[in-house]
Amino acid sequence: MISQNYTNTSGSNSSPGSQHLSEAHSKSLSRFLPPLPLFALSPLLSHVVNFIAKKHPELFSRLGESTKKTFLINPTNLPFFLILQPDPNNPRLKAYNRGSEIKHDVYISGSFATLLKMIDSQSDSDALFFNREIMVTGDSEAMVALRNALDDMEGTLVDDVASSLGPFSKPVRKFFDIVNKSKRHHE
Amino acid sequence: MSEQITKPELVCPAGTPASLRTAVDAGADAIYCGFVGPTNARNFPGLNFSLDEMTKAVDYAQQRGAKLLTAINSFPTAGRTDIWKKAIDDAVSINVDAIIIADIGMAKYLSETHPDQRIHLSVQAGASSPEAINFYCDRFDIKRVVLPRILTVAEIKKVHDEIPCEIEAFIFGNIGMMAEGRCSLTNYVTGLSTNMDGVCSPANFVHYEEDKDKNLTTRLGEYAIDCIGCGENAGYPTICKGRYNVGHRAEYYAFEEPVSLNLTHLLPDLIEAGVTALKIEGRQRSKAYIRSVVSSFRQAVDAYSNGEQPDISDLLALTEGHKETMGAFPSKKWR
Numbered sequence: 375m376i377s378q379n380y381t382n383t384s385g386s387n388s389s390p391g392s393q394h395l396s397e398a399h400s401k402s403l404s405r406f407l408p409p410l411p412l413f414a415l416s417p418l419l420s421h422v423v424n425f426i427a428k429k430h431p432e433l434f435s436r437l438g439e440s441t442k443k444t445f446l447i448n449p450t451n452l453p454f455f456l457i458l459q460p461d462p463n464n465p466r467l468k469a470y471n472r473g474s475e476i477k478h479d480v481y482i483s484g485s486f487a488t489l490l491k492m493i494d495s496q497s498d499s500d501a502l503f504f505n506r507e508i509m510v511t512g513d514s515e516a517m518v519a520l521r522n523a524l525d526d527m528e529g530t531l532v533d534d535v536a537s538s539l540g541p542f543s544k545p546v547r548k549f550f551d552i553v554n555k556s557k558r559h560h561e
Numbered sequence: 562m563s564e565q566i567t568k569p570e571l572v573c574p575a576g577t578p579a580s581l582r583t584a585v586d587a588g589a590d591a592i593y594c595g596f597v598g599p600t601n602a603r604n605f606p607g608l609n610f611s612l613d614e615m616t617k618a619v620d621y622a623q624q625r626g627a628k629l630l631t632a633i634n635s636f637p638t639a640g641r642t643d644i645w646k647k648a649i650d651d652a653v654s655i656n657v658d659a660i661i662i663a664d665i666g667m668a669k670y671l672s673e674t675h676p677d678q679r680i681h682l683s684v685q686a687g688a689s690s691p692e693a694i695n696f697y698c699d700r701f702d703i704k705r706v707v708l709p710r711i712l713t714v715a716e717i718k719k720v721h722d723e724i725p726c727e728i729e730a731f732i733f734g735n736i737g738m739m740a741e742g743r744c745s746l747t748n749y750v751t752g753l754s755t756n757m758d759g760v761c762s763p764a765n766f767v768h769y770e771e772d773k774d775k776n777l778t779t780r781l782g783e784y785a786i787d788c789i790g791c792g793e794n795a796g797y798p799t800i801c802k803g804r805y806n807v808g809h810r811a812e813y814y815a816f817e818e819p820v821s822l823n824l825t826h827l828l829p830d831l832i833e834a835g836v837t838a839l840k841i842e843g844r845q846r847s848k849a850y851i852r853s854v855v856s857s858f859r860q861a862v863d864a865y866s867n868g869e870q871p872d873i874s875d876l877l878a879l880t881e882g883h884k885e886t887m888g889a890f891p892s893k894k895w896r
């Protein structure tokens with residue numbers, strides 16, 4: 375079992391588990407993104423992960439031992455990647471610039487819309503894997519546990535995130551809407 | 562077709578409480594699921610039900626007119642039977658509609674300790690002849706047998722005519738080699754048994770590696786079981802679906818190809834042959850799969866029952882490797 379590894383997320387496409395960050399794809403979605411520096415994203419991501427952890431405590435019992443793992447989530451058409459540590463006492467979700475080397479147990483990549491649809495159970499993750507729309511390397515046990523834990527979540531992540539943001543819920547929903555449409559356009 | 566047929570029961574999988582609610586809401590007549598741990602044949606991380614979750618699942622299903630079937634369908638080894646007996650006692654205590662059992666010792670325990678509990682014989686028991694099925698019916702009062710996927714429709718009809726219990730047949734989903742309940746491939750590589758530990762290709766033994774050309778190597782333990790070229794569809798990381806270099810052929814699907822069973826076109830024939838329950842495989846799959854497959858088959862079964870032709874075009878997207886087969890059901894030609 376690969377328990378700890380590093381993955382190249384710079385888009386230079388040179389190590390196992392790395393992915394090529396296509397310019398066209400990157401631009402297609404970045405167009406809709408405000409030019410947020412990552413330090414501004416941090417409190418938002420932290421708020422989101424804490425909100426979800428509080429609302430869905432059952433997630434952690436499904437995750438079991440995998441609460442101790444570190445997940446690198448690479449939305450291939452965004453200019454950054456995410457690190458998730460689903461520790462029930464201190465859940466963390468942070469964004470990093472491409473090229474940063476972060477120790478992780480699980481690596482998962484796909485377009486932002488594909489990952490979102492998978493997390494929200496709009497698409498079947500096995501089918502996405504069969505079609506090669508998502509890629510997973512590292513600790514498969516932790517990945518399967520995370521997939522099943524998220525799949526057991528009532529409602530959708532988009533609704534959770536939007537409803538947690540009070541007055542910003544409308545623009546956030548709109549953003550996710552655009553993401554979904556942009557994905558359909560590229561399919 | 563214009564003739565009306567008897568409506569069969571649509572039996573659907575659920576690996577989590579949310580999947581169960583999805584299956585019920587999508588029109589399942591019955592849902593099968595298992596407890597967390599080795600007592601059921603889908604013992605994957607993050608999957609399955611605690612006793613509390615199973616209790617709520619029974620309420621949710623039964624309040625909406627659906628049945629809940631609990632799968633306790635793996636085989637206990639010596640010294641571990643207490644775990645299986647407890648699962649049986651728990652399932653009975655919360656009034657599940659039936660228990661799906663595979664092990665002969667557990668069938669005895671269940672029928673003697675809880676004589677009023679309805680029992681189904683799991684596909685894992687591998688009972689495919691009238692003689693074997695009749696033995697289970699005589700000894701343990703089995704009310705339904707889930708047939709292994711080795712029989713043609715004509716053979717199912719013959720079995721039906723010679724047994725006193727109902728028949729449940731798989732109609733969609735993952736299809737393993739024709740040795741249900743007896744496969745030792747995973748055990749050979751990992752030391753963990755599909756049949757006794759409830760898990761084929763345990764996730765902690767599975768590794769994927771993608772090279773710079775996007776070729777994907779799948780490994781189970783120390784063995785590479787496939788290398789999927791860029792642009793090729795992937796399949797489950799099970800040994801039976803791997804490609805190997807064998808004596809006369811390279812990259813050969815030595816056991817079978819990654820395909821999914823899809824018997825939509827045979828539904829009327831199956832019902833005619835005496836099948837009373839149609840089973841969808843996939844307790845390890847997501848809510849999205851459950852929603853899509855269950856609602857498609859609900860429509861298909863209802864359409865056939867009303868003498869209409871169903872639209873089943875959406876199902877191919879959910880199949881393994883984007884390929885489907887009718888397996889052994891139309892004829893024995895399938896390898």
Ligand code: SF4
Binds near residue numbers: 739755
């Ligand atoms: S290796 Fe294949 S046939 Fe054997 S238990 Fe696993 S899926 Fe079934």
